[in-house]
Amino acid sequence: MIGVGEVVLKYPRLCWLGFAMVAVQLAMTETSYAAPQTFNTALPVAKGHFVFREQFLYRKASDDPSGADRNLDVLGGISVLGYGITSDLALFGVLPYLDKSLDLTMPGGQRSTRDTNGIGDAQFFSRYTIFQQDRRGSNFRIAPFIGLKLPTGEDDKGDGFGRLPQPLQLGSGSWDPFGGVITTYQTLNYQVDAQVSYKANTEANGFEFGDELRFDTSLQYRLLPRKLGTGVPDFLYGVIETNLLHQAKNETSGGNDPNSGGTTLFLSPGLQYVTRKWVFEAVVQLPVVQDFNGTALEDDFIVRTGFRVNL
Secondary structure (H helix, E strand, O other), X not given: OOOOOOOEOOOOOOOHHHHHXXXXXXXXXXXXXXXXXXXXXXXXXXXXXXXXXXXXXXXXXXXXXXXXXXXXXXXXXXXXXXXXXXXXXXXXXXXXXXXXXXXXXXOOOOEEXXXXXXXXXXXEEEEEOOXXXXXXXXXXXXXXXXXXXXXOOOOOOEEOOEEOOHXXXXXXXXXXXXXXXXXXXXXXXXXXXXXXXXXXXXXXXOEEOOOEEEEEEEEEEEEEOOOOOOOOOOEEEEEEEEEEEEEOOOEEOOEEOOOOOEEEEEEEEEEEEEOOOEEEEEEEEEEEEEEEOOOOOEOOEEEEEEEEEEO
């Protein structure tokens, strides 16, 4: 699950009394903030306002233990729209566009390419703040979320070799519920976010992806300007994130696929450039642990870049 959400901006250092007043008001404004790039944040979306995020990704996976010399390239654009119902409740919609290409050596020895492109499966979820604590120079929030992935992407595409394998399809064909909880701790100099989530994948077309359990963390640290003065300048943040994903084995025709499922740990460095309304961001997800079953294809890297804006 591509992480989605609102954008945040650090205010300059005022006197502590002045900052305390500003901190209380931030939740009610549409000011931009730094935030995680690979998942959501618990910081609020202002009541009656929208947050739009567009993220572009490139995924490369070519570490193939099967002998077929598989090489997977995925290009995508992920559009996210959030709306603040109240200061605590926000609704989000996510719609991806994907271009998938798999090069491999066929059983006859010839080199072939199987590809597809189009709209993927949409996601809709709600997030509600159940706890918040605002102090001088910092705030802390806890926000559970719950949602549903809809089968909006095509799941039965084929080519000259027949029906494409399910992981290469644009959609799963299934209705998949998911949920979790996010915590955010924010100060003048840095922000820490953490998320745990679970996605229960269901069956469609005689196939079921394994359920997914995720643990994500993010640290955003202000690099520039190092000293805060008066006014509201632009900010540059260094970002480091970790993404731990465990996926159960896929099931086909009632049996487990021995060449699917496993555990991945990504270390993800990045940068964010934050203005009053806009955030421009880029992050690279590098796999440091890939413990997969059988001949499951392993990732080389994932690059994400894009922008966020408050509307």
